[in-house]
Amino acid sequence: MVSGGLAASAASGTALGWNIGADIRQLLALHFMVNAFRAGTIVAVVAGAIGWFMVLRRQSFAGHTLAVVSFPGASGAILLGISATAGYFAASIAAALVIAGVPRSPGGRSYSSESAVIGTVQAFALACGALFVSLYGGFLNSLTSLLFGTFLGISDGQVTTLLIAAAAALAALAGIARPLFFATVDPDVARARGVPERLVSTVFLLLLGCAAAEVSQITGALLVFALLVMPAAAAQQLTARPALSFVITIALGLAIAWLGLAVAYFSVYPVGFYVTTFGFTAYVASAIIRAAAGRLARSRGLRQAVPA
Amino acid sequence: MPAEHDHAAGSVAATVGSAELAADRQLASRSAVRFDRAEARLGGRTIWSDVTLNVAPGEFVAVLGPNGVGKSTLVKAALGLVPLVSGTAIVLGRAPGQAGREIGYLPQRRSFDAGLRVRGIDVVSLGADGERWGVPFPGGGRLFASRRAARQRVREVIELVGATGFAGQPIGQVSGGEQQRLLIAQALVRRPRLLILDEPLDSLDLPSQAGVAALISRVCQEYGVTVLLVAHDVNPILSYLDRVAYIAHGGAVSGTPSEVITSGTLSALYGTPIEVLRTSDGRLVVVGQPEAPARHTDRHADGAALPW
Numbered sequence: 001m002v003s004g005g006l007a008a009s010a011a012s013g014t015a016l017g018w019n020i021g022a023d024i025r026q027l028l029a030l031h032f033m034v035n036a037f038r039a040g041t042i043v044a045v046v047a048g049a050i051g052w053f054m055v056l057r058r059q060s061f062a063g064h065t066l067a068v069v070s071f072p073g074a075s076g077a078i079l080l081g082i083s084a085t086a087g088y089f090a091a092s093i094a095a096a097l098v099i100a101g102v103p104r105s106p107g108g109r110s111y112s113s114e115s116a117v118i119g120t121v122q123a124f125a126l127a128c129g130a131l132f133v134s135l136y137g138g139f140l141n142s143l144t145s146l147l148f149g150t151f152l153g154i155s156d157g158q159v160t161t162l163l164i165a166a167a168a169a170l171a172a173l174a175g176i177a178r179p180l181f182f183a184t185v186d187p188d189v190a191r192a193r194g195v196p197e198r199l200v201s202t203v204f205l206l207l208l209g210c211a212a213a214e215v216s217q218i219t220g221a222l223l224v225f226a227l228l229v230m231p232a233a234a235a236q237q238l239t240a241r242p243a244l245s246f247v248i249t250i251a252l253g254l255a256i257a258w259l260g261l262a263v264a265y266f267s268v269y270p271v272g273f274y275v276t277t278f279g280f281t282a283y284v285a286s287a288i289i290r291a292a293a294g295r296l297a298r299s300r301g302l303r304q305a306v307p308a
Numbered sequence: 309m310p311a312e313h314d315h316a317a318g319s320v321a322a323t324v325g326s327a328e329l330a331a332d333r334q335l336a337s338r339s340a341v342r343f344d345r346a347e348a349r350l351g352g353r354t355i356w357s358d359v360t361l362n363v364a365p366g367e368f369v370a371v372l373g374p375n376g377v378g379k380s381t382l383v384k385a386a387l388g389l390v391p392l393v394s395g396t397a398i399v400l401g402r403a404p405g406q407a408g409r410e411i412g413y414l415p416q417r418r419s420f421d422a423g424l425r426v427r428g429i430d431v432v433s434l435g436a437d438g439e440r441w442g443v444p445f446p447g448g449g450r451l452f453a454s455r456r457a458a459r460q461r462v463r464e465v466i467e468l469v470g471a472t473g474f475a476g477q478p479i480g481q482v483s484g485g486e487q488q489r490l491l492i493a494q495a496l497v498r499r500p501r502l503l504i505l506d507e508p509l510d511s512l513d514l515p516s517q518a519g520v521a522a523l524i525s526r527v528c529q530e531y532g533v534t535v536l537l538v539a540h541d542v543n544p545i546l547s548y549l550d551r552v553a554y555i556a557h558g559g560a561v562s563g564t565p566s567e568v569i570t571s572g573t574l575s576a577l578y579g580t581p582i583e584v585l586r587t588s589d590g591r592l593v594v595v596g597q598p599e600a601p602a603r604h605t606d607r608h609a610d611g612a613a614l615p616w
Contacts, residue, residue: 056424175442178437179438186494189495191389193439
């Protein structure tokens with residue numbers, strides 16, 4: 001038996017039992033926990049969908065920076081006495097516009113040559129966040145939750161904000177999905193076929209900023225990759241079929257978020273740790289599955305190639 | 309397809325008589341691609357000028373010349389990606405860039421990242437509808453006849469290029485020649501009237517070069533597709549060609565290979581002594597071809613600002 005976490009024990013002195021049904025009822029009996037699951041669900045879906053394209057486009061570094069930038073955004077917003085949610089979104093989307101404005105490398109293929117710029121922005125953002133936290137003084141003891149996530153005290157209003165932002169981001173993503181896929185896989189032909197590649201890339205960076213801001217609010221600014229990269233990276237290991245790996249990404253994201261929240265509820269440690277651990281496990285498992293499948297196929301191919 | 313001998317017209321090649329001009333006008337009504345005294349500039353520098361070139365429907369024509377002479381620019385001008393500063397170009401009876409759906413285009417060799425987890429068949433499918441906004445719904449083939457027809461067409465072109473065996477594998481993991489077959493399939497999905505290929509044989513091993521060259525010739529002959537192919541080595545395609553066009557800074561000269569690839573014609577075009585030798589197996593070796601060293605280095609500086 002694991003003794004209840006801080007919040008859980010304060011609320012009702014709950015404990016994890018062997019009866020799963022009772023455990024789930026216990027999880028959902030508290031309003032803050034229901035809100036945590038609502039927020040986790042929204043965030044997992046939007047992060048999975050946008051993360052899938054991010055992994056395919058190899059823009060993980062940009063994604064990470066957009067998330068890190070949300071830390072000074074949120075701490076700065078708290079310092080100014082406005083909502084942290086607004087700070088998350090404002091900072092990430094502003095940073096997305098900055099990255100989109102960086103001149104592209106010849107051929108416009110990747111952001112690799114911009115990585116120095118992105119890294120510079122990221123370090124400065126972290127430093128600003130640290131400054132804002134110390135300016136605020138002793139009252140802002142939520143540094144850990146800004147960096148490593150929290151599921152406590154998510155208000156109904158916050159859930160609504162997350163939902164609206166997620167719906168808008170997913171609608172926009174659905175609108176550009178096919179040309180974005182084209183421009184990602186085969187940029188030269190996409191351009192020749194009239195795909196406005198620059199516009200599509202910029203819109204995608206904005207969506208990525210939006211997703212990073214959403215995920216930061218659950219996993220913390222440093223562990224955003226748990227939901228943004230890990231499900232997509234794991235799914236793309238498992239299959240090269242785009243539609244199937246997209247569906248697996250969303251399913252894995254939801255499973256990781258729900259499991260992480262549930263376990264965190266019964267524990268004293270930050271939710272970000274659990275979400276990241278489950279994401280990591282999923283990635284390692286799928287890498288092993290892929291390696292095993294590859295080995296199996298090779299040995300079968302060898303057997304066919306060598307006549308008995 | 310009979311080669312048009314009479315209108316091999318470049319300002320560098322001999323004088324253009326009035327009889328030839330009349331023949332040219334006649335041809336203009338039935339040409340797939342026509343450049344008339346065209347000039348292109350990139351970054352304020354003239355790449356070539358006074359280029360006159362005519363490709364009749366159904367012909368297999370190669371654009372040849374040393375590196376850095378602007379062969380890819382010619383292709384991009386035909387596609388409307390690089391504007392002409394003077395002269396005219398007509399592609400399939402319209403201004404460049406206006407016949408998008410009827411042109412299949414293979415940009416200069418792009419290799420897919422070995423880690424790209426997208427199947428060959430997905431890349432081919434993008435040739436059908438990749439630039440359309442929105443999301444292709446999985447399983448739409450069961451509901452919509454048009455989707456079913458599109459999928460059937462994708463299977464058909466994959467069969468046509470002989471890629472059925474490896475179209476289901478991640479495209480980054482098949483060989484260069486196999487990738488090139490898939491890309492030709494992608495360019496053929498929409499039944500183009502004109503196929504423009506930029507260095508399709510570059511960096512392929514010799515058997516792959518022969519296989520892909522034979523495939524392109526078959527597409528040209530069996531399906532009546534006009535082929536405009538850029539190459540720096542004429543030998544793999546020499547036996548299939550109706551005509552060749554050599555391009556130089558000051559103009560172009562075109563005609564049958566035996567007319568154009570001669571010491572006299574090429575020396576006149578490039579203004580430097582060039583010798584054409586024929587080996588015992590019929591291969592042509594061009595000696596003394598100017599590699600335009602200054603232009604070659606410029607090319608990379610240029611690439612930063614403009615797509616080559």
